[in-house]
Amino acid sequence: MIREWLEALLTPAAPEVRRLGYVSELVAIGARERRQSAAWAAHLRETRAFVEGVATGGDHLVLLGSGRLLDVPLERVAPRYARVTLVDCVHPRAARRRAAACGNASCLAVDVTGSVAALARAGHRLPPVPTPDPLAGLPEPTTTLSLNLASQLPIMPLQWAEARGVTEPDRLAFGRALIDAHFAWLAALPGRVGVVTDIRRVYTAVGPPGQASVVETEDALLGARRPSPDRQWTWDVAPAGEIAPDLALALEVHAWSDWHRSAATAA
Ligand SMILES: C[S@@+](CC[C@H](N)C(=O)[O-])C[C@H]1O[C@@H](n2cnc3c(N)ncnc32)[C@H](O)[C@@H]1O
Numbered sequence: 064m065i066r067e068w069l070e071a072l073l074t075p076a077a078p079e080v081r082r083l084g085y086v087s088e089l090v091a092i093g094a095r096e097r098r099q100s101a102a103w104a105a106h107l108r109e110t111r112a113f114v115e116g117v118a119t120g121g122d123h124l125v126l127l128g129s130g131r132l133l134d135v136p137l138e139r140v141a142p143r144y145a146r147v148t149l150v151d152c153v154h155p156r157a158a159r160r161r162a163a164a165c166g167n168a169s170c171l172a173v174d175v176t177g178s179v180a181a182l183a184r185a186g187h188r189l190p191p192v193p194t195p196d197p198l199a200g201l202p203e204p205t206t207t208l209s210l211n212l213a214s215q216l217p218i219m220p221l222q223w224a225e226a227r228g229v230t231e232p233d234r235l236a237f238g239r240a241l242i243d244a245h246f247a248w249l250a251a252l253p254g255r256v257g258v259v260t261d262i263r264r265v266y267t268a269v270g271p272p273g274q275a276s277v278v279e280t281e282d283a284l285l286g287a288r289r290p291s292p293d294r295q296w297t298w299d300v301a302p303a304g305e306i307a308p309d310l311a312l313a314l315e316v317h318a319w320s321d322w323h324r325s326a327a328t329a330a
Pocket residue numbers: 085089092128129130131132133134135150151152153173174175176177179210211212215216
């Protein structure tokens with residue numbers, strides 16, 4: 064508890080990012096990973112292997128949603144590039160230290176949707192969804208990876224909107240538009256683009272040994288369309304006991320190793 068409080072206090076972030084809850088969420092992810100390290104191991108192994116397979120080398124590697132770098136084998140992929148940019152609206156101190164130790168990696172603290180500042184300024188109405196441009200001014204990427212990020216984009220904005228009485232249909236339409244805009248922006252990037260994201264949340268009631276039944280599923284991408292994935296796996300993000308004694312949450316994760324190719328094939 065004190066550890067998390069201190070981390071939240073010491074993590075640098077823009078005021079609007081902190082106010083919308085991104086710092087608390089990043090700290091909570093760290094605490095959850097420490098509690099559930101065994102359950103998370105397979106997902107982190109899969110994502111790291113995926114990153115290693117896509118980030119094969121070149122001038123500029125961009126890692127979107129780098130966060131705590133739990134799913135990023137930074138020290139293995141950074142030497143393959145002249146320059147590495149870690150992109151997140153919050154970079155914890157440990158991630159900043161790892162980036163600095165690489166010598167060619169830097170942290171860009173930016174909201175990839177471009178909507179966070181507008182939300183912080185807005186009264187009780189949702190602002191229009193901006194066209195994202197988080198890499199403005201940087202050299203073109205050779206490789207870009209969107210890392211367990213797409214499903215997260217609506218979470219804080221939708222909490223903000225719910226607290227202000229925005230109707231559910233309007234909230235969901237805004238959330239989906241944020242994800243659609245992210246996918247469209249990725250599709251327009253030069254170079255190779257890889258994407259990993261959870262696409263579905265599966266809640267299971269866990270009874271006596273051998274008894275478990277799915278009680279609810281949620282579309283983590285709010286209906287956003289995407290091509291067929293190259294790989295998929297399950298992330299046991301919250302085994303029974305984490306969010307409730309008899310309820311488990313698992314995420315279905317999809318990965319695309321070449322977003323441009325997958326999108327062209329789907330068209
Ligand atoms: C589930 S975490 C991804 C895991 C992360 N790669 C790691 O290993 O710790 C999602 C990340 O997306 C970031 N994020 C969420 N919304 C964002 C936004 N609008 N712009 C930039 N980063 C955002 C969060 O701060 C968080 O670090």
